[in-house]
Amino acid sequence: MARVTVPAVSPYADTVGYCRAVRDGRHIYVSGTAPIGIESDDPYEQAKRCLTIIVEALRELGAEPEHVVRTRVYIVDPADWEAVGRAHGEVFGEIRPASAMLVITGTLDPAWKVEIEADALLPE
16 A cells, blocks of 8 residues: 555644655554644643544544554643543543653643644554
């Protein structure tokens, strides 16, 4: 299979030069995904939005959440870990991919409290 991409719907995509996700063979890589398209400052709602965008990108490339093998969760405020973790667990609680949650100093848009990446591996 040739490399296939899903375009990013982001004000930064053209300037930075990235796509939402890339599939190369069995491997799928989903870019850092921010809570684009919602106004909520609630970290749980923001994480849910990130995960919705990720799942939609996976599906465009023939994958489902159960194919995710690794996630990386970036949060600005360590106090948000539980709310963000709860949203992550609603999608991946039974799947249990390898994961990391990292506290960072900021995101491109100061309104974003969370950004999430995901890698998936399709069955042979």
